Amino acid sequence: MKKYDDLLETAIKSAENAYCIYSGFRVGSALLCTDGRIFTGCNIENDSYSLTICAERVAVFKAVSEGVTSFSAIAIAGSKDDDFSAPCYPCGACLQVLNRFCGRGFPIILADGAHRLSDFLPYAFNDSMFNK
Ligand code: THU
Numbered sequence: 842m843k844k845y846d847d848l849l850e851t852a853i854k855s856a857e858n859a860y861c862i863y864s865g866f867r868v869g870s871a872l873l874c875t876d877g878r879i880f881t882g883c884n885i886e887n888d889s890y891s892l893t894i895c896a897e898r899v900a901v902f903k904a905v906s907e908g909v910t911s912f913s914a915i916a917i918a919g920s921k922d923d924d925f926s927a928p929c930y931p932c933g934a935c936l937q938v939l940n941r942f943c944g945r946g947f948p949i950i951l952a953d954g955a956h957r958l959s960d961f962l963p964y965a966f967n968d969s970m971f972n973k
Pocket of ligand 1: 861868935
């Protein structure tokens with residue numbers, strides 16, 4: 842966990858930019874790439890609620906749009922105030938997007954420690970189900 846402390850701090854810092862006009866819940870993410878770069882993200886809410894995008898997908902889409910698709914870990918932090926001590930678990934949509942680019946053992950760093958992608962999404966939908 843210690844080796845990911847800075848990544849988690851970067852996620853917390855990224856939550857400052859959260860555009861959470863409806864929920865008031867700030868989420869930040871920090872996606873570490875295998876080339877050492879870090880892409881950050883925050884949640885961005887919209888008047889048309891379903892268009893809201895989570896912090897994790899913002900970070901992934903920023904990276905992929907810059908040609909980076911190889912990732913080492915992601916840190917996620919969420920809070921309604923300045924206390925980020927409780928874990929903010931990633932939603933199913935973000936897990937599905939991460940699963941496209943990351944292995945089952947991909948580290949997901951939260952306030953309560955390091956988890957694996959497969960801990961949250963044990964049976965992932967993937968292209969092997971339609972590309973037979
Ligand atoms: N949210 C995230 O940014 N990431 C997640 O994995 C779960 C939820 C955001 C979306 C919305 O702006 C707010 O948290 C409340 O659902």
